[in-house]
Amino acid sequence: MIRRALGIATLASVLVLVPVAALWGIRSFTDERVEGIDLAPRPVVMAVDATEEDFSVPGQLQVSWEAPRTLRSPVPQGIVTKVYVRRGDRIGDGDRVLQVDGVDRIAVRTESPFYRPLHVGSRGEDVVALERWLVARELLDDDADDYYGTATGAAVEILSVALGAERTTEFAAEWIVWLPAESLDVGSVAASIGSMAPPLGEDLIAEPRRIRRADLAVSEGFTAPPGDLVMVVRDTRVALGLDGSVTTPEAVVLLGELLSPEDTVIGVEIATLRPVQVVRAPVTAVMSGGEGSLCVWLDATDGFEERKVVVVSSTVSGVALVTDGLVSGDRVLVNPASILLDPTCT
Numbered sequence: 001m002i003r004r005a006l007g008i009a010t011l012a013s014v015l016v017l018v019p020v021a022a023l024w025g026i027r028s029f030t031d032e033r034v035e036g037i038d039l040a041p042r043p044v045v046m047a048v049d050a051t052e053e054d055f056s057v058p059g060q061l062q063v064s065w066e067a068p069r070t071l072r073s074p075v076p077q078g079i080v081t082k083v084y085v086r087r088g089d090r091i092g093d094g095d096r097v098l099q100v101d102g103v104d105r106i107a108v109r110t111e112s113p114f115y116r117p118l119h120v121g122s123r124g125e126d127v128v129a130l131e132r133w134l135v136a137r138e139l140l141d142d143d144a145d146d147y148y149g150t151a152t153g154a155a156v157e158i159l160s161v162a163l164g165a166e167r168t169t170e171f172a173a174e175w176i177v178w179l180p181a182e183s184l185d186v187g188s189v190a191a192s193i194g195s196m197a198p199p200l201g202e203d204l205i206a207e208p209r210r211i212r213r214a215d216l217a218v219s220e221g222f223t224a225p226p227g228d229l230v231m232v233v234r235d236t237r238v239a240l241g242l243d244g245s246v247t248t249p250e251a252v253v254l255l256g257e258l259l260s261p262e263d264t265v266i267g268v269e270i271a272t273l274r275p276v277q278v279v280r281a282p283v284t285a286v287m288s289g290g291e292g293s294l295c296v297w298l299d300a301t302d303g304f305e306e307r308k309v310v311v312v313s314s315t316v317s318g319v320a321l322v323t324d325g326l327v328s329g330d331r332v333l334v335n336p337a338s339i340l341l342d343p344t345c346t
Contacts, residue, residue, distance in 0.1 A: 041335065041338040041339060043304075043333060043335070043339050044333070044334040044335050045299045045331050045332065045333055045334065046282070046331065046332065046334055047329055047330065047331050047332075048279050048280060048281045048322075048326055048328065048329070048330050048331075048332055049279070049280055049328050049329075050277060050278070050279050050280075050327065050328035051277070051278060051279075051280060052275035052276065052277050052278070053272075053275060053276055053278050053321055054271070054272055054274075054275050054276075055225065055271070055272060055276075055312070055313060055321065056225070056232065056269040056270060056271035056272070057218055057219065057222040057223070057224065057225060057269070057270050057312070057313055058218075058219040058222060058267065058268075058269060058270075059216055059217060059218050059219055059222075059231070059267075059268045059269065059270040060216075060217050060219060060265060060266070060267060060268065061214060061215070061216050061231070061233070061246070061265070061266045061267075061268050062214070062215045062216075062217075062264065062265050063211055063213070063214050063255070063259060063263060063264055063265075063266065064211070064212045064213045064214075064264070065209050065210070065211060065212060065261045065264075066209070066210045066211070066212045068187060068206045068207045068208065068209050068210070069180060069181065069184060069206075069207050070203045070204070070205060070206045070207070071091070071097070071107065071177050071178070071179065071180075071184060071203075071204050071205035071206075072177075072178070072200075072201050072202060072203060072204055073177075073197055073198040073199060073200055073201065073202050073203075073204040074105060074173060074174045074175070074176055074177055074178070074200065075100050075105065075174045075197050075200060076174070076199065076200045077196065077197065077199070078100035078101040078196070078197045079100065079101055079194065079195070079196060079197070080098055080099070080100055080191045080192060080193055080194065080195050080196070080197050081099045081100065081101065081102055081193065082098060082099035082104075082193065083098045083099075083189060083191055083192065083193055084096040084097055084098060084099070084104075085097055085098070085186050085189060085205065086186065086189060087186055087187060087188060087189070087208075088185075088186060089185075089186045090183050090184070090185050090186070091107050091179065091183060091184050091185075091186060091205065092107065092109075092179075092182065092183045093107060093108060093109040093179060093182070093183075094106060094107065094108070094137060095107045097177045097204070097205065098177075098191055098197070098204070099164070100197045102164055103163055103164045103165045103175065104162075104163040104164055104175075105163075105174070105175060105176070105177050106163065106175065106176065106177065107176075107177045107178075107179040107184075108133055108176045108177070108178065108179060109179040109181070109182060110129045110132075110133060110178065110179075111129060112125075112126075112129070112178075113173075113176070113178035114126055114129075114130070114171075114173035114176050114178070115173055116173060117170055117171060117172055117173060118130060118148050118156075118170070118171040118173075119148060119153070119169065119170040119171070120148055120149065120150060120152070120153045120169060121148060122147075122148040123146050123147055123148070124146060125146065127145075127146050127147065127148045127152070128144050128145065128146050130148075130152070130156075130171060131144035131145065131148075131152055132144040134152065134155045134156070134159070139155040139158055139159060140152060140155040148171075150169075153169030153170075154169065156168070156169055156170065156171045157169045159171075159175075160172075160175075163175055174200075177204065177205075184205065184207050185207045185208060186205055186207065186208075187206050187207045187208030187209065188205070188206045188208075189204070189205055190202070190203055190204055190205070190206075191204060208256065209256065209260075209261045210252075210256055211252050211255055211256050211259075214246040214251075214252065214255060215246075216231060216240070216245060216246050216268070216270070218270060222313065223310070223311065223312050223313070224270060225270065225271070225272045225276060225312050225313075225323075226272075226276055226312070226323050227272055227273065227274070227276050228240075228272070228273035228274065229270055229271065229272060229273060230270075230271050230272075230273050231246070231251075231268050231269070231270055231271075232268060232269040232270075232271055233255065233258050233259075233266065233268050234258055236254070236258055237271075238251050238254050238255060238258075239251060239273075240270075276312075276323065277323075278312065278321040278322060278323055279321075279322040279323075279326040279327065279328060279330075280319045280320070280321065280322075281296060281309075281319070281320050281322050281326060281332055282318060282319065282320070282332070282334050283314050283318045283319065283320045284318070284334055284335060284336075284337070285297070285320070285332045285333060285334050285335075285336065286309065286311060286320050286322075287336055287337070287343045287344055287345055288344065288345060289344050289345025289346060290345075293308060293345045294308070294309050294310070294311050294345065295307060295308050295309060295325075295345035295346075296309055296322075296325070296326065296332045296333070296336075297332065297333040297336045297340065297343065298330060298331060298332055298333070299331040299332070299333065304333050304336070304339075304340065306345065306346060307325055307326070307330075308325050308345065309322045309324065309325030309326055310322065310323050310324035310325060311323075
């Protein structure tokens, strides 16, 4: 056992000492020396290629809404027995709007609303307005003045019967839904058959909410794509103007249908209408400079020269999509940050 242990120890010593001695011999009797490994970075140059890409960038749409015009209820109380209008209709002068307690209420366009009952002997500007309206409807064959005479009473009697009210020569303001414009588009109706009519002065009809202004901006850190653009809002494509703005009437109408008045700031996508030609370059080749300028460094005969570029976006695979400044075949320096003393754009 002791001899065997001594043998193993001797063998181990030989295995260690022989390589050491050999290395000492090489170093002592030859002129060769082990030099340090060269770790200096070397320029990497590659040719870029052109392709067509469909892509989009995130954006933000800020919307302000117009306050809708309304028609107000003319009746103090009553049960709605008919509703003549619905969303999408257009109400004009003389149109029936609804029926309350069996009496029709009609839209009338005048400078100001009627506010009191009128009868033979009444005077005032509202008498003039009523008579002008009766003349226009061919119910009164007389000149309008500020006196409610028997002829006016007779015309009102015809009107009362046509509306389903009791026959009378006295004009009731509650027959009239005042129309503040030549016409009004119906967006909502606050009345339904069998329900109580909205109280006097409350909103009865409201026009659709319309967008007053819509401002579109590309999210920070992104550049708007070139060419014809569309905005994708809730999976719907909305065409943009030539300057990339939401200015076309069609776009405003479509947005009004897609959005609600509660939507004031909306995240959107700004996408190309059709594929755009771009040059694909490594992201590492793109350098930045003052005021957001971007550039690459091209391989030249006497080194590398700077070239300004416009980058639309970059892919997750590390490729920059360049729309201006490069053409297919250009040779770019892939690692300028490691090679150039100052690779920033001038």
